[in-house]
Amino acid sequence: MARRVTLTLGFAGGTREVAVVIPDAEPTPWQWGEKFSVVGVPTPRADGPLKATGRAPYTYDVQLPGMLHGAILRSPYPHARVRGVDLSAARKLDGVRAALDRSGATVRFAGQEVAAVAATSPEIARDALALIRVDYAPMPFVAAMDEAMRPDAALVFERGSNVAAPIVNAVGNVAAGLETAAATHEAVYTTPVQTHVSLETHGAVASWRGDALTVWCSTQGIFGVRDDLAVHFSLPPENVRVITAYLGGGFGSKFGAGHEVIFAAELARMAGAPVKLMLPRADEHLATGNRPSSSQRVRIGAARDGALTAIELVQHGSGGIGGGSGSSGPYLTLYRCANLRTEERNVYLNAGPSSAMRAPGWPQGCFALELAIDELARKLGIDRLELRRRNNPSPVRALEFEIGARAFRWNDRSRAPQSRGPLKRGIGVASAAWHGIGASGPQAQCVALRDGRVQVRIGTQDIGTGTRTIIAMVAAEELGLPLDRVTAEIGDTRYLFSLPSGGSLTAPSTTPAVRQAAAHLKRKLMRLAAPLLGADSDDLIIRGGVISARAAPNRSLTFAELCRRIPGDSLAADGEHVPNYAGYSLTQAGCQFAGVEVDCETGIVRVTDFVAVHDAGVIVDPLTARSQVNGGIIMGVGFALFEERRIDPQLGVMVNPTMDDYKLPGILDTPEIQVFFVEVANGITNTGVLGLGEAVHVAATAAIGCAVADAIGAPVRDLPLTPDRVLAALGQA
Amino acid sequence: MAREPIIPTSAAPAAQFCALLRTKFSYFRAPGGARLIDPASATACYSCLRTQRPFGPDDRPVDAASCGLARSCFVAED
Numbered sequence: 144m145a146r147r148v149t150l151t152l153g154f155a156g157g158t159r160e161v162a163v164v165i166p167d168a169e170p171t172p173w174q175w176g177e178k179f180s181v182v183g184v185p186t187p188r189a190d191g192p193l194k195a196t197g198r199a200p201y202t203y204d205v206q207l208p209g210m211l212h213g214a215i216l217r218s219p220y221p222h223a224r225v226r227g228v229d230l231s232a233a234r235k236l237d238g239v240r241a242a243l244d245r246s247g248a249t250v251r252f253a254g255q256e257v258a259a260v261a262a263t264s265p266e267i268a269r270d271a272l273a274l275i276r277v278d279y280a281p282m283p284f285v286a287a288m289d290e291a292m293r294p295d296a297a298l299v300f301e302r303g304s305n306v307a308a309p310i311v312n313a314v315g316n317v318a319a320g321l322e323t324a325a326a327t328h329e330a331v332y333t334t335p336v337q338t339h340v341s342l343e344t345h346g347a348v349a350s351w352r353g354d355a356l357t358v359w360c361s362t363q364g365i366f367g368v369r370d371d372l373a374v375h376f377s378l379p380p381e382n383v384r385v386i387t388a389y390l391g392g393g394f395g396s397k398f399g400a401g402h403e404v405i406f407a408a409e410l411a412r413m414a415g416a417p418v419k420l421m422l423p424r425a426d427e428h429l430a431t432g433n434r435p436s437s438s439q440r441v442r443i444g445a446a447r448d449g450a451l452t453a454i455e456l457v458q459h460g461s462g463g464i465g466g467g468s469g470s471s472g473p474y475l476t477l478y479r480c481a482n483l484r485t486e487e488r489n490v491y492l493n494a495g496p497s498s499a500m501r502a503p504g505w506p507q508g509c510f511a512l513e514l515a516i517d518e519l520a521r522k523l524g525i526d527r528l529e530l531r532r533r534n535n536p537s538p539v540r541a542l543e544f545e546i547g548a549r550a551f552r553w554n555d556r557s558r559a560p561q562s563r564g565p566l567k568r569g570i571g572v573a574s575a576a577w578h579g580i581g582a583s584g585p586q587a588q589c590v591a592l593r594d595g596r597v598q599v600r601i602g603t604q605d606i607g608t609g610t611r612t613i614i615a616m617v618a619a620e621e622l623g624l625p626l627d628r629v630t631a632e633i634g635d636t637r638y639l640f641s642l643p644s645g646g647s648l649t650a651p652s653t654t655p656a657v658r659q660a661a662a663h664l665k666r667k668l669m670r671l672a673a674p675l676l677g678a679d680s681d682d683l684i685i686r687g688g689v690i691s692a693r694a695a696p697n698r699s700l701t702f703a704e705l706c707r708r709i710p711g712d713s714l715a716a717d718g719e720h721v722p723n724y725a726g727y728s729l730t731q732a733g734c735q736f737a738g739v740e741v742d743c744e745t746g747i748v749r750v751t752d753f754v755a756v757h758d759a760g761v762i763v764d765p766l767t768a769r770s771q772v773n774g775g776i777i778m779g780v781g782f783a784l785f786e787e788r789r790i791d792p793q794l795g796v797m798v799n800p801t802m803d804d805y806k807l808p809g810i811l812d813t814p815e816i817q818v819f820f821v822e823v824a825n826g827i828t829n830t831g832v833l834g835l836g837e838a839v840h841v842a843a844t845a846a847i848g849c850a851v852a853d854a855i856g857a858p859v860r861d862l863p864l865t866p867d868r869v870l871a872a873l874g875q876a
Numbered sequence: 877m878a879r880e881p882i883i884p885t886s887a888a889p890a891a892q893f894c895a896l897l898r899t900k901f902s903y904f905r906a907p908g909g910a911r912l913i914d915p916a917s918a919t920a921c922y923s924c925l926r927t928q929r930p931f932g933p934d935d936r937p938v939d940a941a942s943c944g945l946a947r948s949c950f951v952a953e954d
Contacts, residue, residue: 247927248935249935251931255929300931300935300936300937301935302935302936303936303937307937308941310916310917310918364903366903367903370903371898371925374895374896374925375925395900398898398900398903399898399903399923399925400925400928401928402928402929405928432921462921464929464930464931464937465921465922465923465930466920466921466922466930466937466939467899467917467918467919467920467921467922468918468919469917469918469919470918470919471918472919487918489918491937496921496923496929496930497921497930498921499899499900499919499920499921503900503919503920503921504918504919582904582912583905583906583907584904584905642903642904643900643903643904645900646900646901646904648904722907
């Protein structure tokens with residue numbers, strides 16, 4: 144049975160009635176003006192003390208009796224035939240228990256895995272790698288995109304081209320749109336390869352018992368790893384258990400069973416002992432993924448009133464031997480434009496492969512598009528924020544612009560005279576969008592224990608976003624309990640299925656399943672309470688851990704008292720995320736404002752302050768939500784100012800695969816950040832929670848790039864905005 | 877014009893993707909049960925479960941457009 148309900152959905156800028164059909168077992172979605180007791184209260188992370196004191200057990204911390212240590216030998220050549228691999232000397236080394244050859248016929252990047260060993264200590268494993276003899280026949284390679292695109296370039300793959308077929312999106316007529324424009328702008332913008340630099344490297348601990356495999360894994364998706372291992376080893380999925388109690392970052396690079404996970408399991412099976420294989424930092428930079436580079440030729444035009452008449456992107460990008468280097472998302476989404484065309488081509492190089500990385504393609508595209516918008520605004524003589532307002536399609540973002548501009552003092556700072564001396568200040572603004580609306584699949588179980596506690600069990604994982612905390616908060620809200628009565632148990636494939644944590648999908652996908660499970664448990668508990676209170680179960684309410692009858696509030700019992708009446712040792716109920724409803728909007732808007740200070744003598748850029756305004760639907764925990772915004776902006780500072788994979792063009796090897804040489808922002812590089820949320824009751828699910836992780840990263844680098852151009856009076860169109868590039872741009876200003 | 881899909885809501889019904897083709901959204905499923913593999917995506921990074929690399933056992937790049945019946949290493953989904 145289903146029921147039809149009319150929801151009041153929207154935001155402070157306006158609401159509307161939306162009719163939806165809801166399965167009978169599903170709680171009515173939270174609406175505009177909903178009153179909460181637990182949700183929305185700033186709440187410290189449930190696992191904060193464990194993390195802060197070093198007691199949270201990460202994969203790296205797992206120790207098993209008799210455990211061996213794995214290590215991987217990687218190719219020093221960017222392209223070579225492998226004529227032979229001799230493992231005999233390594234196998235003879237005292238302490239080595241297993242070795243395997245994974246060379247294949249050809250290596251295509253410096254860092255590609257060739258062989259692996261397991262030994263009784265990490266030191267012996269490393270010594271064994273040195274004893275492996277590999278007969279390489281080096282081949283021509285390409286290490287730069289312009290080089291790879293030449294007709295006579297060495298081929299990364301023997302069959303085919305280094306340049307993949309284009310992916311084209313088009314609407315209207317760009318040529319006509321440019322023809323009618325009052326002002327046009329054309330330029331090329333470039334972004335470098337960025338690596339994920341998760342603080343916990345990729346890796347796993349694998350242990351076999353007969354044909355049952357248990358793997359502790361640093362992963363964003365325990366069920367994906369389980370299923371990959373089941374396929375690889377031809378096992379039924381129930382024979383594979385994957386555990387991720389805590390994860391030290393992934394940012395998109397830790398989906399499925401990577402080579403290091405499969406090697407650990409293979410070595411463990413060969414050796415007949417558990418094997419831990421955690422990658423060293425250099426391997427993390429070389430072989431576990433990256434955000435691809437981009438070269439974006441942008442043509443853009445606008446009428447005299449600022450209305451965009453044409454946008455065109457012609458892009459090439461490279462993720463090394465991988466694909467997926469597109470960046471058109473912002474072009475197709477952020478602004479209204481009737482004439483729009485994007486053409487994206489992936490270019491293969493002999494370099495480590497790409498993988499998904501926080502808002503794939505969007506920070507690159509946003510940087511180029513937003514800088515182009517600024518350059519166009521200057522030609523039109525229109526304030527940069529005003530130009531964005533005039534082309535903004537989102538009513539939520541319109542409110543966000545207003546909130547952000549006020550907090551950032553955009554008007555005052557725009558009119559401020561240029562600072563004297565070598566330190567120049569500038570401001571920038573950029574739009575963001577994402578679609579963290581959740582996906583079907585997750586199931587959850589809520590269990591009331593006889594001692595009055597409730598456990599929420601769900602096979603999701605916390606990639607650092609605070610999942611444990613918000614899951615417990617949603618269950619406590621639905622059950623009418625204080626938060627300290629509820630704990631979340633996650634990170635184990637023995638719990639009910641949930642999705643990988645990526646695409647900003649965890650909060651919007653898991654919370655509806657948790658809320659439904661909690662609602663089902665509440666129904667069971669109320670049936671248990673009804674005869675005790677002499678009331679019908681439908682007439683009972685629970686608030687603050689006390690159950691009472693609506694008609695006779697003086698008759699009540701506590702949740703703990705009720706739980707002692709549970710006939711078994713616990714009472715459980717399941718829930719699921721039913722397919723999303725139409726809701727209010729499928730997109731979420733955001734915008735970010737950045738202030739910078741540029742030293743015109745040294746070219747050094749300092750990001751001074753940020754204002755971020757975002758829609759994340761219903762905000763469950765403002766503290767963890769703010770934490771995500773901070774993280775997205777800091778990562779944007781790194782992409783804007785420091786981070787770049789550097790490859791030696793002569794040798795084809797990455798020259799900065801360390802935390803020393805690959806520059807990341809530190810605490811002194813972190814600006815003051817003000818965060819504002821525009822809550823939107825979207826009714827897409829029963830919670831209306833949206834994902835934030837990617838939305839808050841999309842615009843950060845772009846806002847900084849725009850602010851730097853404002854400060855020095857000239858755009859720096861190539862990331863990162865290093866001192867040499869800033870000084871060169873100043874020289875042309 | 878199709879907006880660049882961030883979360884594809886349906887897999888191409890006619891396409892047969894190799895069972896060993898992997899990308900982020902291959903770990904997600906549409907309400908009908910199909911893996912969320914979107915050949916039109918310009919940002920999907922693919923790999924092969926057999927090689928654990930972005931190229932297949934046949935030494936060619938893997939992606940949703942090419943990892944179908946025509947490849948010698950194709951493995952059908954159950």
